[in-house]
Amino acid sequence: MTDLKGLYDAILNGDAKAAAALTAQALAEERDPLEMVNQYMSPAMDEVGRRFEAEEYFVPELLLSARAMKAALALVRPLLAARGAKPAGRVAIGTVKGDLHDIGKNLVASLLEGGGFQIQDLGADVSAEKFVQAARDGDAQIIALSALLTVTMRGMKTTIDALKEAGVRDRVKVIVGGAPITQRYADEIGADGYAENASAAVALTRRLVGAGPQAVLQ
């Protein structure tokens, strides 16, 4: 019988190959996929987030762990979908217009995906109209805006205003982040939330959609 603590360790250590192999092995033994996610995979990502906040892990470790989590989740997801398990929520994410920085945005998207959210990645240099379209047609509950330049961060306000004008502001929660963004700026432009880093973004998103810390894919 596969020791699932090994799966936890593989994700924590960013070993995608081992994470996928152990997941496949456990599934072949008909282990419960939801239990695997909730008791081993998700807690591993929570620990990754804790280590990142404690400055024991840095961006490369975060990316490796997110990749390992994705590799394991890719095998588990079809089984959960077949059982009718719902994702934690749907997030449309992008870097605002004029801004090509996408490393932080990708990291936030990866961790949210690892946290059980369905991601619509709109890319970088995304116009307000595209975010509005995602809110209107894409069924997103959360719109996540990233900006790294002081000259592009005002695109966040433009986007929130466009959501209001299109009459869809009440349908979505807007979260913002990126190096120049602060809680104060988020409040000023009427965003629903701000997070300083990718693991805090997952906690924030869970809070905004009303999912508990372990509510991944339930």
Ligand code: B12
């Ligand atoms: C890499 C980089 C680039 C790369 C980007 C590559 C890419 N594909 O992303 C390249 C070389 C293309 C680039 C270009 C430019 N850059 Co640049 N770049 C950087 C640099 C060095 C690192 C950014 C980064 O990736 N950090 C690592 C990630 C992981 O961190 P992060 O993005 O902050 O994301 C984290 C959090 O902020 C948060 N987060 C991010 N997004 C979101 C979203 C949400 C919803 C939430 C909740 C959280 C969240 O979580 C993330 C993970 O923890 C920064 C310096 C810096 N220290 O930030 C300059 C920097 C951002 N760049 C700068 C500048 C000036 C430019 C250029 C204008 C340079 C030029 N003259 O051409 C161009 C602009 C191009 C454009 N139109 O966007 C300045 C901005 C200054 C300012 N005040 O506006 C900086 C600060 C450098 C500096 N000190 O001068 N850049």
